Amino acid sequence: MRNGVIPGSSGAVRPMRLFGDAVLGAPCAEVAEFGPELGRLVEDMYATMYAAQGVGLAANQIGVALRVFVYDCPDDEDRRHLGHVVNPRLAETDGVVVRGPEGCLSLPGIEAGTPRHDRAVVEGVTLTGEPVRIEGTGFFARCLQHECDHLDGELFTDRLGGLRRRRALRAARRAPWARGGM
Numbered sequence: 001m002r003n004g005v006i007p008g009s010s011g012a013v014r015p016m017r018l019f020g021d022a023v024l025g026a027p028c029a030e031v032a033e034f035g036p037e038l039g040r041l042v043e044d045m046y047a048t049m050y051a052a053q054g055v056g057l058a059a060n061q062i063g064v065a066l067r068v069f070v071y072d073c074p075d076d077e078d079r080r081h082l083g084h085v086v087n088p089r090l091a092e093t094d095g096v097v098v099r100g101p102e103g104c105l106s107l108p109g110i111e112a113g114t115p116r117h118d119r120a121v122v123e124g125v126t127l128t129g130e131p132v133r134i135e136g137t138g139f140f141a142r143c144l145q146h147e148c149d150h151l152d153g154e155l156f157t158d159r160l161g162g163l164r165r166r167r168a169l170r171a172a173r174r175a176p177w178a179r180g181g182m
Contacts, residue, residue, distance in 0.1 A: 008046030058150030069147040076138030088124035093117035
């Protein structure tokens, strides 16, 4: 992003892929070409994330199976973290595993207590291929782990067990947005 430009201001809001869409369940490919098309994708991702009132968005959530995510997320001290990562890898997780409320733009209205580490480090590159390392704690660490999971073809519901998982999946199947939902 150029200095002074509001992320997403030149982007287009794209349709959100919802639970059950095959693109959400498959690992994403590494980005190999860095250029204007990737910049447009990131701008569209910001615009889509803001329109959906989210704090993070992975490319496969708008149907693009590439390893890219954007975020505009507070941490537990209400500090704002804004950025994007291309070809991200979850490099470290540690600290206490906390079961906290988690939702997803691809499962609107569904939330469950999901276990996540309270510290996470993601490494990748920027739109221009410059290395980037992002460290998050608390809610921001949850966001980083959530978005990396998306790019590996996983949803937060895959981290749930037992009754929590059954309840979340039942709610998703019955949601008005679900294919064949009631």
